[in-house]
Amino acid sequence: MSINASGWKPNIGDGQGDHERPSFTGNRALMLEEPLIFEIGDTERTGVDLADAPAANAVDRLGALLRSAPIGLPGLTEPETVRHYTRLSRQNYAIDLGLFPLGSCTMKHNPRLNEKMARLPGFADLHPLTPIEQCQGALALIHLVGEWLKALTNMPAIAMSPKAGAHGELCGLLAIRAAHEARERAGGAARRTVLVPESAHGTNPATAAFCGYAVESIPATGDGRVDLAALKAKLGPDIAAVMITNPNTCGLFERDMIAIADAVHAAGAYLYCDGANFNAIVGRVRPGDLGIDAMHINLHKTFSTPHGGGGPGAGPVVFSQALAPFAPLPFVEKQGDRFVLVEEETAQAEHHGDAFGRMVAFHGQMGMFVRAAAYMLSHGADGLRQVAEDAVLAANYVLRSLEDVLEAPFAASGPCMHEALFSDEGLADGFSTLDIAKALIDEGFHPMTMYFPLVVHGAMLIEPTETESRATLDQFIGALRSVAERGKAGDPTLQQAPIHAPRRRLDETLAARKPVLVWREQPDAAVAAE
């Protein structure tokens, strides 16, 4: 059955805004338009040679459960498949192509050794329920990565299973809530509120709310830090935890972190640290020395596992002594020369009395642990410290090279950490951060994080990372300077950008107002016209 009997009809638009004559195909040399698989594939075609279908009697016992109606899944042969996805890939920007300074995302080079190691059959072709004696190497690796993360953070306990940063936040907050519940059983009062700075990632308040807490925000000081006096004023018997990002989302180190931790603990609350920005301090600052109780570590940021177009990531969580008993199952334990996987709830009593249950079906993101291990071994203790130093150096270089042309709201307060923050102040009327970002696309760069953090008007958050050469940084600085100057001068062409990308600005309002989330066969336009 053919899904699209009438063939693929390119929608190449009216060419409005294009300066060149549209081509017959809609293609522009190396920029190739690619239809959807539903428009080029059909349900009989396949790119996989399988043995002949078995005799019919084999399926008889499924009876009325057998699927009879068509599913509507198009197939392509291997050459067509390779071409389809290769063409799609070329419509993506990527770290492999150039600077990807998305603030708070740590888009650093993804070493290919990591990929090679993760594909060793002993890791990649290993079932999660393999008997324990037959997966000692995998358990050893999980244990090793956990030990190193504990050493780098100077924290006594770790949960390896959370699947991403936000999942790690959830893990940390659940442990905090479990710890409070244990206190409540001993006669303590219930605590119902979590404090989150205005500048926090959206995942922080979302996670706290998910765990059943009310969320209140803490204001920032004029130099972009948590207002310690305001925080102290809000601390009280109802506060369960304070969530702080450090270095924070303005790219600044929270100078008062130890005082914050002391105040939080004095009030009987726990301090959660969002470790999204750990790359700035790895090897130079151990968060445990700042007094935190829990912190997630995005292996896909600091430890170079690939972002993959939006995951998979991994978000192990380190815990202080106070929260260690409340970490989730399962976990790996070393017993002599042997590693065991503590996964049974009945085993809790022996090892880990207050553990809460599973957060995921198995043991976490093994593929990411292998990649992170390869990265840690490659850099070693000395190299990781250099990572933080070069990342901070690159961000300060960007900050100081552009502060004369773009407003840098906190530049006067001292150095930044791993990311440089600018605002839209000084752009001509009608020109916005969005225009600057889209113009950077035409310059061959991925834009910075836009409009985040919320505490700065029209925020532009630039995180260059340590894996950029000085020449690349200089080119980026030159490009952003040029674009900023156009924005300040009110150059109307800026508002048309991007003009060289695979697509012009996309209508996001239309997408949300009339959501089209799956492909549906269109009535044949040619037939309809007749």
Next chain:
Amino acid sequence: MRYLPLQDGDRAAMLARIGAGSIDDLFVDVPEAARFEGPIADLPMHAPEMAVERQLAGLARRNLAAGEAPFFLGAGAYRHHIPASVDHLIQRGEFLTSYTPYQPEIAQGTLQALFEFQTQVARLLGCDVANASMYDGSTACWEAIGMARRITRRGKAILSGGLHPHYVSVCKTMARFTGDQLATGVPRLDGTAEQEIARLIAAIDGETSCVVVQNPDILGRVADLSELAEACHAKGALLVAVVTEPVSLGLIRSHGEMGADIVAGEGQSIGVGLNFGGPYVGLFATRERYVRQMPGRLAGETVDAAGKRGFVLTLSTREQHIRREKATSNICTNSGLCALAFSIHLTLLGEAGLRRLASLNHARTVTAAERLAALPDVERVADPFFNEFTLRLPKPSRPIVRAMAARGVLGGVSLGRLYPGQSALETGLVVAVTETVSDEDIAALADALGEALS
């Protein structure tokens, strides 16, 4: 160091531009008490590629990979042959090293692939719409319960005894903190899927937000969910269906077709390797009218300023970066690259290929089931099945699994491991059989099991 382009000369010139005397001047905001001078305990110094490979390969060799043994493990993770082109394509740097497509003009590759993925998943599961992926099947299952709570404004979920026990555990963890009430059960070796469904139907009341049922279930049994769906709807509850083996949908009717309102699945078995449990890819699909209560990213079609078709992330007012504490979920990073692998593998298969793959799996499984059930005192308890079935052994299965593994046969998953402390289940052995299993493998399992039992 090979990953750091800056050289000492660059560093000095950059410090000079910044106006800093040394790198330490950039860390002045760190309280003195927290300035760490090293070294980091136990972490070695930097190493060349060759040394790293040697060390990690040493750890990899201490594991028994599925491909090195007659292999019959399933219970939520399945070994299928993945065409070479899948792994090649997902390693294109433009897919591997890009991020969540926040700038759609230069992320059409990811966005179009996600739109195609959403459509494939929706069709496969028999639903109107699907999202751009969740972390895995277990977290998707929990998110479905949360979504059912938001839709029905009721807080009591009934979980089938056939739901994977680790999924039940994840739901229990979350429910402990959200206040949802969960009624849970365990499977019975002496019961049928129909009896379990009858039990679930009897338990539905006016407080029930949803019934969660896995199909095929943890024992491998396949059931018709239509009657259960009708019973849910009659009481204003939703049917949440869970699937851990999506290849089954090439042969058996989809959950949506049988009336499920939300389908949560583990997509690992299409395109994604076993990876010792992760990364995997959560599938999540539902009815069009519930889309605004859905968690996770969604790609949607739109047009650009020149009128060309393009794709963007959409309906983000459900999400944490916009709605913060009022979001439908806290999920941010999902499982994009695994979703891509799923989509590429499914495109290579196509409908005809998927149906044939499913038929092959089922036929191999029938062969293995007949062979194993012929062993003395071994009884097959689950029927009908797709590519996984359960045997009742004459003695506890956990030592049997270990004994078989010690002689190089990964012969199944012991229910004793999945349900510790449940003596009624300790003799159960769940055996999964995919197209990768040969006749020799089946013979090796029959021999190993027979020997271990004797």
